[in-house]
Amino acid sequence: MKRMLLTLPERAIVRKDLRGVWHTKMVRVTVILVPLLLCFALPAFYLAIAWLAPEDQLATGDFVPFLPNGGEGMTARQMMVTLISQVLGPMFFLMIPLMVSTASAACSFVGEREHSTMETLLLAPVPLRRIFRAKVAACVLLALAAELVSLLAFSLVMAAGSLLFSSPFYFNPAWAVLVFLLAPAVTLFGVTFMVLVSGRSRSSMEAMQTSGYLVLPVILLFAGQFSGLFTLGPLLLLLVFAAVAAADAVLLSAASRAFTPEKLLKG
């Protein structure tokens, strides 16, 4: 018999959750606007500046230390493209799975409490761990879909940059670690973190506000490069991934243990 990743009831929960999440305006706005802004509009804006501004007026000297090989052999415009693709782009890109996963988890987990539907769900003949798995899967799926769309949009902008300024295409080993390892790990982190704080939030809006704290470490990680202490290459990103994955394992186990009728129906 064909073995499915998710059982039929789990798939029903995933479908219902995706629909519920999409039905919430705040999450819909987050899922559409954040990727559009961070992975399309902002990079395209910087690219437009690089294209339109006179080359001698581009203040590229300030960020030469953060460019690979100190930007040796690059024109000012190529430096600008590299800065967008290798320094700012990864930071923007990583914020997307984090923001989408926390927003959808807030809606999925806290929303059930808010609408008093959690009790009804728990009365269904589906094991608790499967309900938990399906709800986590729905949030992860949505975040990964947003990540994919963001990647395509960002690639489009960067391909335009490569063509316009004859610079190499942006995707490199660091980006591979970011896209295939770190972003999924961060997605799971966002969901499990939100499940754990969901018990303390009275509304999904309140939960979403709490998730704002999670964006801070991402900004600090990438902005930290400007201090000159480190450069986020593939090895360092792998280390960050290992740390986030370990945190995921701990949070997932804690969130799964906290997913009991007593805790979910409390208050």
Added chain:
Amino acid sequence: MQAVLAQELSKEFSGVRALDSLTLSLPEGSVFGFLGPNGAGKTTTVKLLTGLLAPTGGRCAVLGLDPREQAERVHALCGVMTESARLYPQLSGLENLEFFGELCGMTRAAARARGGELLRRLGLGEAGKRAAGEYSTGMAQRLSLARALLARPRVLFLDEPTSGLDPESAQAVNALIGEQAGQEGVTVFLCTHQLRYAEDLCGCYGILDHGALLAQGDLAGLAKAAGRGSFAAFRLAQGETLPGCEGAGGWWRRPLACPEEMPALVRGAVAAGCSVYEARIETPTLEDVYFSFIGREEGGALL
């Protein structure tokens, strides 16, 4: 097999005892009325029996299954309707039933067919396409009942199913519950304030107050335990009296030990020259019995 079993079942919330050593045993096919004022512990009992709460003492079983250890198997056999279990506001009534039908292992088509049938039976056929968030309280209650009945449960837990309903909605809900209660092997555990309706529907009762089961049994047994006997009552012509009876409101009454006494009492009244317009046996109603126990518990005079 016992459909519902509770042995010394207790639940405490932050040191406050919500349910105190409840012992209960209901055979399959029983229609049990669980009565008590607000805060008596009825909902807590339902939540313990359906595995939503863990007991702090004692044990319970539904159809021989532990609701905590085998929650999904218990849920597969039970339909549960509580006031606090709502439906998804963004989904239509029918979509809600389709979703819960799928969770019960039905195909989407089967769930749609069964859901549609239940919605029609509950007068929600047309409203089934509207978002559940737009439903009135009565419609939402009926939709919740439809969800509880979706998988043809063997045990039906209903917590105040008609609370807040208008008479028409209450009638539709009561009719469907009555139909379930009439089905062979279906056990109904009904928590209600509607004593008259419970009396019509249920075969046995439990009276709960402050978490303690005050009495359990059929109406006759409860009446006896409450000290509420039957009366022979006669309506006579104006101005007439009947020896050995107390008169009130145009009726003359005396305690009746058993129904077989009645024919002799009627003959005696006629022989005494009374014009008997009406004669009847007045048995205590569930309401009389209920207030006897609750009044006694509250320290009030026995009604």
